Amino acid sequence: MFYREVGEFKTSYPHDSGSFSIRLDKYGYYFILFIAFVVIPLMINDYWASAVLVPFLVWAIASLGLNILTGHCGQISLGTGGFMAVGAYSCYKLMTSFPDLNVIFCIILSGLITAGVGILFGIPSLRIKGFYLAVATLASQFFLVWLFNRFPWFYNYSASGQISTPERSVFGILVTGPNVDPWAQYMICLLFAFGLAWGCRNLTRGSLGRKWMATRDMDIAAEIIGVNLLHAKLSAFAISSFYIGIAGALFFSVYLGAVEATEAFGINQSFLVLFMIIIGGLGSILGSFIGAAFMVLFPVLLKNILVGWWEWDAAIATHLEFISVGILIIVFLIFEPHGLAQLWRLLKQKLRLWPYPH
Amino acid sequence: MKVRKLFISLATILSLAAPPALADLVLPWLSYRTGPYSAGGIPTADGFVDYFTLLNERDGGIGGELVKIIECETGYNTQKGVECYEATKGEGSLVYVPLSTGITYQLIPKVSVDQIPLQTMGYGRTSAKDGSIFEWVFNFPANYWDGASVAIKHVLDENGGDISGKKIALVYHNSAYGKEPIKTLEKLSEKHGYELTLIPVDHPGLEQKSQWLEIRRGQMDYVLMWGWGIMNSVAIQEAANIRFPMENFIGIWWSGSENDVIPAAERAHNYKSLTFHGVGTDFPLYDDLKTYLHDKGIGSGDGTSIGTVLYNTGIYNAAILAGAIRKAQEIHGVSDITPAMMRDGLENLVVTDEIMASWGLPGFAPPFEVSCENHGGDGLAMVKQWDAQAKEWNLITELISSDKEVINPLIMEDSTQYAAENNITPRC
Numbered sequence: 117m118f119y120r121e122v123g124e125f126k127t128s129y130p131h132d133s134g135s136f137s138i139r140l141d142k143y144g145y146y147f148i149l150f151i152a153f154v155v156i157p158l159m160i161n162d163y164w165a166s167a168v169l170v171p172f173l174v175w176a177i178a179s180l181g182l183n184i185l186t187g188h189c190g191q192i193s194l195g196t197g198g199f200m201a202v203g204a205y206s207c208y209k210l211m212t213s214f215p216d217l218n219v220i221f222c223i224i225l226s227g228l229i230t231a232g233v234g235i236l237f238g239i240p241s242l243r244i245k246g247f248y249l250a251v252a253t254l255a256s257q258f259f260l261v262w263l264f265n266r267f268p269w270f271y272n273y274s275a276s277g278q279i280s281t282p283e284r285s286v287f288g289i290l291v292t293g294p295n296v297d298p299w300a301q302y303m304i305c306l307l308f309a310f311g312l313a314w315g316c317r318n319l320t321r322g323s324l325g326r327k328w329m330a331t332r333d334m335d336i337a338a339e340i341i342g343v344n345l346l347h348a349k350l351s352a353f354a355i356s357s358f359y360i361g362i363a364g365a366l367f368f369s370v371y372l373g374a375v376e377a378t379e380a381f382g383i384n385q386s387f388l389v390l391f392m393i394i395i396g397g398l399g400s401i402l403g404s405f406i407g408a409a410f411m412v413l414f415p416v417l418l419k420n421i422l423v424g425w426w427e428w429d430a431a432i433a434t435h436l437e438f439i440s441v442g443i444l445i446i447v448f449l450i451f452e453p454h455g456l457a458q459l460w461r462l463l464k465q466k467l468r469l470w471p472y473p474h
Numbered sequence: 475m476k477v478r479k480l481f482i483s484l485a486t487i488l489s490l491a492a493p494p495a496l497a498d499l500v501l502p503w504l505s506y507r508t509g510p511y512s513a514g515g516i517p518t519a520d521g522f523v524d525y526f527t528l529l530n531e532r533d534g535g536i537g538g539e540l541v542k543i544i545e546c547e548t549g550y551n552t553q554k555g556v557e558c559y560e561a562t563k564g565e566g567s568l569v570y571v572p573l574s575t576g577i578t579y580q581l582i583p584k585v586s587v588d589q590i591p592l593q594t595m596g597y598g599r600t601s602a603k604d605g606s607i608f609e610w611v612f613n614f615p616a617n618y619w620d621g622a623s624v625a626i627k628h629v630l631d632e633n634g635g636d637i638s639g640k641k642i643a644l645v646y647h648n649s650a651y652g653k654e655p656i657k658t659l660e661k662l663s664e665k666h667g668y669e670l671t672l673i674p675v676d677h678p679g680l681e682q683k684s685q686w687l688e689i690r691r692g693q694m695d696y697v698l699m700w701g702w703g704i705m706n707s708v709a710i711q712e713a714a715n716i717r718f719p720m721e722n723f724i725g726i727w728w729s730g731s732e733n734d735v736i737p738a739a740e741r742a743h744n745y746k747s748l749t750f751h752g753v754g755t756d757f758p759l760y761d762d763l764k765t766y767l768h769d770k771g772i773g774s775g776d777g778t779s780i781g782t783v784l785y786n787t788g789i790y791n792a793a794i795l796a797g798a799i800r801k802a803q804e805i806h807g808v809s810d811i812t813p814a815m816m817r818d819g820l821e822n823l824v825v826t827d828e829i830m831a832s833w834g835l836p837g838f839a840p841p842f843e844v845s846c847e848n849h850g851g852d853g854l855a856m857v858k859q860w861d862a863q864a865k866e867w868n869l870i871t872e873l874i875s876s877d878k879e880v881i882n883p884l885i886m887e888d889s890t891q892y893a894a895e896n897n898i899t900p901r902c
Binding site: 162163166167171265275276277278280282283293294295372373374375376378379380382416419420423430431433434435438 | 505507508512545546547549551552553556557560561563564575576579580583584586587599600648649650653654656657674676677888895896
């Protein structure tokens with residue numbers, strides 16, 4: 117009824133293998149893009165940008181990145197926070213060392229630097245698997261944060277050890293620093309998020325993505341059918357770190373403006389991103405966005421309802437927030453282990469047949 | 475489609491969440507009553523809120539305007555701090571008090587653009603003392619560099635003015651907060667010839683075995699501590715475990731509350747800490763607090779924090795802000811002031827002994843004056859010592875003034891650098 121495929125004939129291969137093969141899906145996607153690119157920038161204010169949408173987009177990019185590695189290639193990583201720190205600190209060093217370099221290039225270059233670091237820490241994945249790999253990446257998390265605290269060169273010898281972003285503009289529009297307009301702040305994150313999500317979709321349905329998935333499902337079998345594990349695993353680490361590095365760079369330069377490694381990129385952030393992809397759905401792009409929305413927006417929403425509307429005590433509301441987020445994670449894992457994206461997929465399946473399910 | 479509907483309903487809920495602005499004097503308080511720093515956050519918040527509740531109950535507010543405090547829970551987390559700032563800044567917030575150096579660094583550029591004053595009492599960015607460059611930021615009455623210098627002066631006094639060759643360790647929270655005093659201590663070590671060892675403790679500071687082993691192995695003569703939250707009590711217990719002489723262990727003012735020493739019980743006896751205000755409840759204000767608040771049961775929190783060190787810090791912070799509000803009302807002749815007027819009030823604030831007495835806090839803290847050049851007060855502090863038997867803090871020194879000869883050039887250097895980075899021309 118809602119999802120009608122009647123009358124949709126696929127007459128060519130590209131049409132058949134399109135991302136949105138059902139017309140309604142495609143219109144829905146265009147509609148969301150329209151809202152995101154046109155409607156929201158016109159309506160956005162400071163609070164929406166810095167407290168809701170920018171963090172959502174930044175975390176969505178990070179979970180896209182981790183989803184490539186964990187969801188598609190099956191390598192568990194707990195080093196996300198550390199890789200985000202690499203992105204943030206390289207962005208800072210690039211921005212301060214080359215003041216004339218456009219900030220967009222700074223962010224992309226920081227992604228590339230992070231990709232290099234990611235490959236380095238991905239090498240152990242060739243020998244170790246599963247929990248042991250998780251522990252190895254955990255080491256990268258602690259090592260990287262320690263590194264950025266230990267050597268003052270990374271934070272330009274500032275007294276406080278904080279890095280803070282200088283003002284930079286793109287085409288004459290400020291995108292970083294305190295004077296930035298909320299829509300510009302949102303737009304640059306959205307462009308990166310859109311571009312990276314688009315890239316991720318096309319990577320994962322191409323031959324590289326199939327190699328990753330073969331590795332995830334059973335690496336010995338993959339090797340037997342001719343997948344080069346070295347190439348598959350390291351490319352997953354590199355591309356995933358590229359995404360996470362960009363998320364880190366945006367997190368520092370556009371979202372917060374000033375960070376310090378220990379607090380902003382601690383182990384908590386690694387777990388946060390891991391929860392995002394588990395709740396959102398492993399190996400799903402929509403899942404990365406839904407997961408990020410759930411982990412970032414739900415606490416804000418709950419706080420606004422409890423404290424803003426019902427005028428609860430702020431501390432009780434925070435404790436309740438911990439409890440309810442925890443409970444919801446457990447509930448989702450029990451009832452929908454494949455994440456919120458799977459819930460959406462099932463719903464779509466049902467709607468296709470509704471109201472005649474048999 | 476369901477997702478879209480969900481999104482729209484989420485959007486309406488989120489956007490309706492901000493309540494409309496009221497005509498009161500709005501003071502946001504970025505508190506943290508949860509998390510590893512709540513041991514410090516709760517008593518400070520209680521003191522701050524209680525003082526303004528008292529003004530509302532007893533005097534009907536300030537200059538006839540009720541004070542409305544918006545508590546926003548940050549958990550000492552910078553991201554939540556930013557969220558709180560953005561959520562509350564549209565409500566006519568007069569001044570921000572983040573009680574976190576990390577959040578202060580986040581907010582300094584933002585408040586300068588939004589033109590809302592930021593007051594960081596005894597924390598935050600030290601070079602904000604230079605008011606000619608940091609127009610919207612105030613960090614009176616003392617800052618970390620003052621604290622570092624006062625601690626060293628106390629050590630000098632104890633050693634007859636000569637500490638060359640002494641080994642002094644700095645145990646610090648590995649964050650912007652803990653790193654603040656390092657530069658000053660390094661400069662002072664050049665001047666006085668002591669040996670400085672830096673010992674970082676990572677957030678949240680529950681595990682400090684290796685740090686204290688290093689202190690024992692290095693046979694440190696003195697240990698200074700820049701700690702906060704749970705880190706303090708762990709450090710004091712670890713110091714007791716290695717039998718470090720407590721009288722040689724000096725904490726900054728944030729590392730000297732009852733919550734920090736009580737877990738170590740008797741073994742914390744003689745632990746020292748700095749303070750820029752008095753201790754105890756022996757002030758007339760406490761009678762009023764009892765009559766108007768605690769007897770009626772309308773105090774903030776569960777009442778266990780009343781009279782503790784950090785409760786007093788909260789009271790002191792509230793009292794000087796109330797003083798600044800009065801000053802602003804006096805300068806501009808209106809009772810319902812704006813953030814810009816509040817800034818004038820803060821910048822022209824004069825606190826004398828008589829004014830402190832009129833607040834019901836005679837002799838509680840030294841007098842100070844704020845001016846365009848000096849947003850940081852005089853940097854006076856005392857040393858207090860813990861008496862584990864009586865379970866109370868005793869002031870053991872007079873007010874000690876910090877070494878301006880060393881600190882002022884450092885402040886100049888840092889603020890000039892900030893000005894250059896952000897294209898600010900000094901105002902005065």
